[in-house]
Amino acid sequence: MKLGMVAGEASGDLLGGLLMQGLRTRWPALSAVGIGGPRLQAEGLDSWWPAERLAVHGFVDALKVYLPLVKLRRELGDRLLDARPAAFIGIDAPDFNLGLETRLKQAGLPTVHFVCPSIWAWRGGRVKAIAAAADHVLCLFPFEPALLAKSGIAASYVGHPLADALPLDPPRAAARAALGLAEGEIVVGLLPGSRRSEVRFNAAAFAAAGRRLQAARPGLKLLLPVAPGLRGLVEEALAAAGAADAVQLLDGRSHEVMAASDSLIIASGTATLEAALFKRPMVIGYRMASLNWALMKRMAYQPWVGLPNILAGEFLVPELLQHAMTPEALATATLRWLDDPAACARLVERFTELHLRLRRDTARAAAGALGALLGA
Structure with missing residues (x-):
């Protein structure tokens, strides 16, 4: 064959x-x-x-x-x-x-x-x-x-093949051990996308949001998995955001970052569904060229862009798009997850239901x- x-x-x-x-x-x-x-x-x-x-x-x-x-x-x-x-x-x-x-x-x-x-x-x-x-x-x-x-x-x-491949109970402890993280550390994963245009539009704002989180939570760790061929572009974005020393870059390993993180700041796309299968609280952020944004808004049929929200038919997680995606807004929404364990637990239940439906x-x-x- x-x-x-x-x-x-x-x-x-x-x-x-x-x-x-x-x-x-x-x-x-x-x-x-x-x-x-x-x-x-x-x-x-x-x-x-x-x-x-x-x-x-x-x-x-x-x-x-x-x-x-x-x-x-x-x-x-x-x-x-x-x-x-x-x-x-x-x-x-x-x-x-x-x-x-x-x-x-x-x-x-x-x-x-x-x-x-x-x-x-x-x-x-x-x-x-x-x-x-x-x-x-x-x-x-x-x-x-x-x-x-x-x-x-x-x-x-x-x-979804990932629903079969990923366990219902995410391997948080194993992922933290593989990444050299202590169990008690607060970790936020930054996933600005796997395309060059996504990195250009999202990475600096994500990193600036991460710096705000570190100011609010001293000791908080920021992890950013880099898609193949994009390290140089990511490094430029971090430098522009004044966050070159604040973010740990990893070549690939996005699933380990998802499993290990307490919350994620993530670009809209398939990765948001992967994050839901890892049962992670997230804030979805996305910017694109102004012309693309104008055309997308005209052709959209639903109020959601993130796959977890589309599949649930409601805003399970925040979406901050285009002009609303500022470092301040991303950081504020992420802090809400970090400060509300009960809301995170409810989200895990919803994501588990979604995981079972897609198996x-x-x-x-x-x-x-x-x-x-x-x-x-």
Whole structure:
């Protein structure tokens, strides 16, 4: 069994790696080609281009690299059609993958899209592109297949692979020991995002908020896991915030930071769901280019942007977006979590309920859907 795969960001690479592990239980000799990061490559993906080429966010960033991405997608499509894998799985990155899938599907290659684009949150018109691109969609959330079925799109709810992989009881003590932290230390994790644009817009404000927290809680430790290739940019942001010596940088290790922290300041995105599975109190913050923000506001259907809040249908955790995301506001909201153990305990209960809902044995469900599609 040979598959084509593309995952262009850290979150997609993580999902793809877990998916590959599961698919290999059904097809032990599974191999894959395409584009992916270190997780997929560790599972045996032959990545023809660096995954960082696809890590763009928002309309402004996309416009800057539009022509190179179009060229890359055309060349990738040519190679995939020459290789003729049994199927192609596009992992998230819909702006890139849906167009690629459409071409492959038209050429007779079975196509699967893993992670339903958030048509229930914004850009509902994209459902037409999904119908043209994907023979089958693997959905992370239980309400998505029925939504897709209204447009005649075959889909399966496979749950979230991290909900299977992560324990219900987070390994706090083990994570603290691995990071050299004492049990009684107050620790706040800063996760400004895994894209360059996210670091540019979020990291300095997150670090400045951390300095305010240290002023309010002397001895408080700040940990920031750095995505591959972004250390220099993060260091520049910390220096701009006057926090170069206040924050401990770690290469990767975001899950250990989540498990070990008392609270998190975190950029909106898949990482917020990971943090919820680790049962961590968090404050979601996010800034983007002004044009991106104006367009996003016009196309949004819901009052929430954070996945934990969207899935709960209420504001379980604070969201501070664009102009509201100031260091003062981030620090104040984080202190509320640190000062309210009862609220943190209630949040753990809600996140545990969410964790149980998303547990679905994703590997088995995804392998079953792919096997049914291919008759294999």
